[in-house]
Amino acid sequence: KNIAVLPGDGVGREVVKGATAVLEAVGQRFGHEFEFEYANIGGAAIDESNNPLPNETLELCKQSDAVFLGAVGGPKWDSLPSHMRPERGLLAIRKELGLFANLRPVIGFHSLLHSSPLKPEIAENVNLMIVRELTGGLYFGKPSERRGESGETVVDTLQYTRQEIERIIEKAFELAIIRNKKLTSVDKANVLESSRMWREIVNEKAALYPQVEVEHMYVDAAAMKLISRPKDFDVVVTENLFGDILSDEASMITGSLGMLPSASLTGDGFGLYEPVHGSAPDIAGFNKANPMAMILSAALMLKYSFNLREEAESIEQAVQEVLNAGYRTPDLQPNGNMVVGTEEMIEIVAQHVK
Amino acid sequence: KNIAVLPGDGVGREVVKGATAVLEAVGQRFGHEFEFEYANIGGAAIDESNNPLPNETLELCKQSDAVFLGAVGGPKWDSLPSHMRPERGLLAIRKELGLFANLRPVIGFHSLLHSSPLKPEIAENVNLMIVRELTGGLYFGKPSERRGESGETVVDTLQYTRQEIERIIEKAFELAIIRNKKLTSVDKANVLESSRMWREIVNEKAALYPQVEVEHMYVDAAAMKLISRPKDFDVVVTENLFGDILSDEASMITGSLGMLPSASLTGDGFGLYEPVHGSAPDIAGFNKANPMAMILSAALMLKYSFNLREEAESIEQAVQEVLNAGYRTPDLQPNGNMVVGTEEMIEIVAQHVK
Numbered sequence A, B: 001k002n003i004a005v006l007p008g009d010g011v012g013r014e015v016v017k018g019a020t021a022v023l024e025a026v027g028q029r030f031g032h033e034f035e036f037e038y039a040n041i042g043g044a045a046i047d048e049s050n051n052p053l054p055n056e057t058l059e060l061c062k063q064s065d066a067v068f069l070g071a072v073g074g075p076k077w078d079s080l081p082s083h084m085r086p087e088r089g090l091l092a093i094r095k096e097l098g099l100f101a102n103l104r105p106v107i108g109f110h111s112l113l114h115s116s117p118l119k120p121e122i123a124e125n126v127n128l129m130i131v132r133e134l135t136g137g138l139y140f141g142k143p144s145e146r147r148g149e150s151g152e153t154v155v156d157t158l159q160y161t162r163q164e165i166e167r168i169i170e171k172a173f174e175l176a177i178i179r180n181k182k183l184t185s186v187d188k189a190n191v192l193e194s195s196r197m198w199r200e201i202v203n204e205k206a207a208l209y210p211q212v213e214v215e216h217m218y219v220d221a222a223a224m225k226l227i228s229r230p231k232d233f234d235v236v237v238t239e240n241l242f243g244d245i246l247s248d249e250a251s252m253i254t255g256s257l258g259m260l261p262s263a264s265l266t267g268d269g270f271g272l273y274e275p276v277h278g279s280a281p282d283i284a285g286f287n288k289a290n291p292m293a294m295i296l297s298a299a300l301m302l303k304y305s306f307n308l309r310e311e312a313e314s315i316e317q318a319v320q321e322v323l324n325a326g327y328r329t330p331d332l333q334p335n336g337n338m339v340v341g342t343e344e345m346i347e348i349v350a351q352h353v354k
């Protein structure tokens, strides 16, 4: 399998090795071969070629079987005009590769629960999956501009086609079927026309998946319930910006942003895999970043792009074992445990996989 | 002072008496006179006159010095077409009266902390104020419609004028000055043009309020920080839909949605006061609803519309005393305390005010 590796910026460059090292260990144990080819994105790409998503990078991704992305962004590029910002690279690669389904599983690790801001009885045993639409909505709708003689009015456009909504809803139903058969669709149908269409489509599709229990929830209510009763959720499906907000909120449940992986998929199993956390410029370069989110993203790749379930589980199990053995990067309130750096943690997990 | 009282639907009809009874007590103690006139809104108004915001109601509000609103909505009206839904009454009254500044203070009551999903060390001493823009953005932008031959595309429009953004930012700075002089402006400037204009205006205004410490935060990061470090916030200002989501999320910090009041203001001190909670159809009619949010909304009215600070504090103190004395409505996990109904609670607080 050929995998494009885009380290990006900041801690992205450090954690990305977590994915490649662990995949090599998987290769050794199970007899697979993974080839890695590297390219720039985000700030690193701006520095090199004045373009947050260079053509070579995009081409490399298109010729690969999957993509690993570290993270993008940093203060160095913060004052550039908006079309030249590292985030543009991220938005562009999602759109160009058609990665419309962003999956963000939120699973608490028992041994890390103490660092959640939620009470243990609320946070423990949470196991939910946020399915966020990733290539539509306010992120890409046109017009998005200032108007009037001196730009006195500004508009952004929340736009969806029926087909864009249908495919993400179908994806969510398919995930619900192989999980706990409950789907919560989040919208703002009491205000937005797009949400009313979204709700109609969910109801249409629900008829095709009678095994799945469906509920509709307003986004404001969902923002409450995610913290007051997170265990009530199984699969949550929502549009792009609601998904951005709710998945970041939900990431707090486990208390460890550094542990959360994500997959961004096309309709046919091609995917980009990246940690939920960002480039964390404040700790970049100090061998302090938690590589687990990236490592677990590699497990998602094995599952969703290559259908290698046993191999994926070997990674998830290794992560669990290493945590149980008491290894912690500094972000995980490591009092009383063995503090290790990014590189050591990667090495330890890779050993466990083997 | 003439006050328009719009009980609305569900528990709104029960809790609204909390505001009038407590104001009468304030009147007796401090020698003020409050006149109450009643009108319908929401489902009750649809039943009576096929219009969620009848003209008489709007006129009454315009002639009054302030407005009390209970809550609107219920299953009875859920299948009506969208222009005939109870929520339309709420959106229309905000727009028609120009209530652009929605203030939602989030203050934890020590004796209720145990019902928060957050750990006590995270939730205690939280004292923040969300300032939500209430008459612009995706809620009112046009077009909001289906397009194409068979409605295959749908759009909503996030629209703001410079002046709409300026006035809400100014309001937030003014509140920050009389609070703890810290303002967090929440946007999505890495994606939305409207957010970039918002951020520019915050920076312009910041120059006029040098005493106030200003920070910008992306809405996804804010959704995380509100639960992981809520004490870091003082005043939070944001656009309409972000404010809807974040203020509902923040309401969970205190663990008691039934305790949270809100004020919706025009530029010159006129205001509508309502609880943050909805019409709660499941418990409506059982004398079970918590009237405290409505009672505390009356205190906000005294403060923001009539500048009667001592009077407002007498209500807030009464609420505190009654909680300390152990009285609880059923929503407040009342184990070991004195459970009382809506009416009894109103009576007890009114007595304490006197």
Ligand SMILES: CC(C)[C@H](C(=O)O)[C@@H](O)C(=O)O
Binding pocket: A087, A090, A091, A244, B190, B191, B220
């Ligand atoms: C960096 C930003 C544009 C991006 C988004 O909003 O999608 C990020 O927050 C994410 O969730 O991946």
Ligand SMILES: CC(C)[C@H](C(=O)O)[C@@H](O)C(=O)O
Binding pocket: A190, A191, A220, B087, B090, B091, B244
């Ligand atoms: C009922 C609904 C339209 C309303 C809103 O979204 O503004 C409500 O959620 C609120 O926050 O007052």
